[in-house]
Amino acid sequence: MARINDNFTKLPGSYLFSEIGRRVSAYKAENPGKDIISLGIGDVTQPLVPSVIRALHEAVDEMSKKETFKGYGPDRGYDFLLNAIAENDYKARGVDISTEEIFISDGAKSDCGNIGDIFSTDNIVAVCDPVYPVYVDTNAMAGRAGDYGPDGRWTKLVYMPCTADNGFIPAIPEKIPDMIYLCFPNNPTGAMATKEQLKLWVDYANRHGSVILYDAAYEAYISEPDLPHSIFEIDGARECAIEFRSFSKTAGFTGTRCAYTVVPKELKRDGVSLHQLWARRQSTKFNGVSYIVQRGAAAIYTEQGKSETRAVIDYYMSNAKVIREGLMKAGLTVFGGVNAPYIWAKTPDGMKSWDCFDKLLKEAGVVTTPGVGFGPSGEGYIRLTAFGSAEATAEAVRRIVSIL
Amino acid sequence: MARINDNFTKLPGSYLFSEIGRRVSAYKAENPGKDIISLGIGDVTQPLVPSVIRALHEAVDEMSKKETFKGYGPDRGYDFLLNAIAENDYKARGVDISTEEIFISDGAKSDCGNIGDIFSTDNIVAVCDPVYPVYVDTNAMAGRAGDYGPDGRWTKLVYMPCTADNGFIPAIPEKIPDMIYLCFPNNPTGAMATKEQLKLWVDYANRHGSVILYDAAYEAYISEPDLPHSIFEIDGARECAIEFRSFSKTAGFTGTRCAYTVVPKELKRDGVSLHQLWARRQSTKFNGVSYIVQRGAAAIYTEQGKSETRAVIDYYMSNAKVIREGLMKAGLTVFGGVNAPYIWAKTPDGMKSWDCFDKLLKEAGVVTTPGVGFGPSGEGYIRLTAFGSAEATAEAVRRIVSIL
Numbered sequence: 001m002a003r004i005n006d007n008f009t010k011l012p013g014s015y016l017f018s019e020i021g022r023r024v025s026a027y028k029a030e031n032p033g034k035d036i037i038s039l040g041i042g043d044v045t046q047p048l049v050p051s052v053i054r055a056l057h058e059a060v061d062e063m064s065k066k067e068t069f070k071g072y073g074p075d076r077g078y079d080f081l082l083n084a085i086a087e088n089d090y091k092a093r094g095v096d097i098s099t100e101e102i103f104i105s106d107g108a109k110s111d112c113g114n115i116g117d118i119f120s121t122d123n124i125v126a127v128c129d130p131v132y133p134v135y136v137d138t139n140a141m142a143g144r145a146g147d148y149g150p151d152g153r154w155t156k157l158v159y160m161p162c163t164a165d166n167g168f169i170p171a172i173p174e175k176i177p178d179m180i181y182l183c184f185p186n187n188p189t190g191a192m193a194t195k196e197q198l199k200l201w202v203d204y205a206n207r208h209g210s211v212i213l214y215d216a217a218y219e220a221y222i223s224e225p226d227l228p229h230s231i232f233e234i235d236g237a238r239e240c241a242i243e244f245r246s247f248s249k250t251a252g253f254t255g256t257r258c259a260y261t262v263v264p265k266e267l268k269r270d271g272v273s274l275h276q277l278w279a280r281r282q283s284t285k286f287n288g289v290s291y292i293v294q295r296g297a298a299a300i301y302t303e304q305g306k307s308e309t310r311a312v313i314d315y316y317m318s319n320a321k322v323i324r325e326g327l328m329k330a331g332l333t334v335f336g337g338v339n340a341p342y343i344w345a346k347t348p349d350g351m352k353s354w355d356c357f358d359k360l361l362k363e364a365g366v367v368t369t370p371g372v373g374f375g376p377s378g379e380g381y382i383r384l385t386a387f388g389s390a391e392a393t394a395e396a397v398r399r400i401v402s403i404l
Numbered sequence: 405m406a407r408i409n410d411n412f413t414k415l416p417g418s419y420l421f422s423e424i425g426r427r428v429s430a431y432k433a434e435n436p437g438k439d440i441i442s443l444g445i446g447d448v449t450q451p452l453v454p455s456v457i458r459a460l461h462e463a464v465d466e467m468s469k470k471e472t473f474k475g476y477g478p479d480r481g482y483d484f485l486l487n488a489i490a491e492n493d494y495k496a497r498g499v500d501i502s503t504e505e506i507f508i509s510d511g512a513k514s515d516c517g518n519i520g521d522i523f524s525t526d527n528i529v530a531v532c533d534p535v536y537p538v539y540v541d542t543n544a545m546a547g548r549a550g551d552y553g554p555d556g557r558w559t560k561l562v563y564m565p566c567t568a569d570n571g572f573i574p575a576i577p578e579k580i581p582d583m584i585y586l587c588f589p590n591n592p593t594g595a596m597a598t599k600e601q602l603k604l605w606v607d608y609a610n611r612h613g614s615v616i617l618y619d620a621a622y623e624a625y626i627s628e629p630d631l632p633h634s635i636f637e638i639d640g641a642r643e644c645a646i647e648f649r650s651f652s653k654t655a656g657f658t659g660t661r662c663a664y665t666v667v668p669k670e671l672k673r674d675g676v677s678l679h680q681l682w683a684r685r686q687s688t689k690f691n692g693v694s695y696i697v698q699r700g701a702a703a704i705y706t707e708q709g710k711s712e713t714r715a716v717i718d719y720y721m722s723n724a725k726v727i728r729e730g731l732m733k734a735g736l737t738v739f740g741g742v743n744a745p746y747i748w749a750k751t752p753d754g755m756k757s758w759d760c761f762d763k764l765l766k767e768a769g770v771v772t773t774p775g776v777g778f779g780p781s782g783e784g785y786i787r788l789t790a791f792g793s794a795e796a797t798a799e800a801v802r803r804i805v806s807i808l
Contacts, residue, residue, distance in 0.1 A: 005521065119406060178406040208405065210405075287511040291660065292460065292660065
């Protein structure tokens, strides 16, 4: 008799977004014709930029001719994309990452989830609270999280509260974790860590042999100078960190699918190279990203591609500014939205996250994400995203301000 | 101190294809200018068909406009593709598969590997011998294979020999496995199972609560009538089987990346729906296939797309015939190549697989795959693929015939 992986049965329902969907649907059914604006889910709305479109068309044409047709690609991705990444995302910032250390993939979500394959299931895992649920759920599936308690916490996870008091930068936990998930710019709080703050983590990880799993999917949204765009800008990170990057938010690739992960060659545990383990994992369980999509991604790094993508990011960041300033004018305490496309707002009068969500849905017709859905320390917050259209965003903010 | 997944260290080097590469490179270095033809690796060479190219271009154009741009897609894939699959791959063959049971993915290799996530690591796994190495390696990574012995076998796997004596259809093993990998049309032997043969397996699995992991990636190459194109053509399979399909060989998508997996809703173990587990696994660790690629895949199912893809498959299958008949004329005993793009040939005079590989490389300038690389029972065989160009294939066969 085949047995299932019992850890799956410990997972609570995919509570957050299904519950949001349920409440929105119910409200729409009761209020047909009412105009609802969603600033809830973190999905982009602007089209792919012309340089990317052109590259995609050219690659499709290559696939139509025997002479230029591409079958299976190289395991880690094509050199044209690996070189563009190493050059632009690293060398241009003074960071030396070799193309051999880069693994192209179909998404940071896949990589953040699948990376667990190369680690022992008895490692202690630390996550920020609030947190992107994928880190938690994938470790729960692997058996590293223990059991899910009535307080919304897993028994074996180390939770690192990120609150207004610590500027949403987690403090070093008392219990020493083996795997540490960090995400900067942060989803959902929009916070960004300085080099000095990351240096503390890198030194800590090196002292204890922990591995930092660094999610930099929102790196392109950093606007202030002197902030680290990569964990590898920090001395010592090559010995303790793996970095996840994505084109989803950088270039509107949420529906096009391309990302990459960097595993430095120096990173070893139990005397074994994690780079070799990940290479083996990927070559055995993955067959690369579509050639067409890799060509599209490479176009982001051309001069024109850079300026076109920058314009889209600026567009979203001006939405962020509209949301930030609007909510502040309405008297809310607001975080994020400067180096990240997320705005993390304290609910008025200590209202619970879900109560605030309901109020904004019913009175303003605006969908947000209740902060508590990202973890217990998110209670009393709501998350808004800057990925809508400028018009809808401005209208949503106007409505929120008018009811508060 | 983070600990690695020790199971990875038990894996032997990716012996087969790296050793082939090493020998070919060494030979080329010693014999510069010598024309080498590869019938070794199973990769397609013909371009994508016009219907697919057109659909890809149209989808790229959609991504360029705000009104038609697509961000995150539905978890299991777009309805237009799910409907085309359910209608053409199942309903047209009298099989009732609902679109909700289909999960679009980036490759059968990913799915065959990742499916292990939903099963307990103490399940007993049965594989054919010879076998596609991904089933073995991914189970080794998960800890289900035990240790790799000097005889080329893993201590905990149940090996099911597929030899000329049993027509390359495995016999029911003595030890009852929980997870049974079957692949028809078979890679590497090219064998195909009848409905009666599959019925024995389905009944066996239902009797013991085993789950059949059925890889039908080469289904499009079945040429004889009355053979099952899907495990779900067999009564009882909905209670015991998961099926993997791919567009890689069906429509030349090895570099374009699209596949799908079917998990029927009736399939339960430990009282839990495997469909729900896989849905949860995929929605947590995967973010779907590029919209552009899904549009390309859907075009395979249009009337013109079907006839164009059929022509490419016929082209490869006429290569298969050339290889089959050529080797038979040369006095070899040959299997496969009728319902599969693989030809499985007994080496002359009981020669070892690697000796025959070397002989064909050095005397004929033809790269094959040594059968023993797929498992101990592959010793004394070589595999040739039909995916080359017609000209190169004919030339390769002429050279082989001339030296044997």
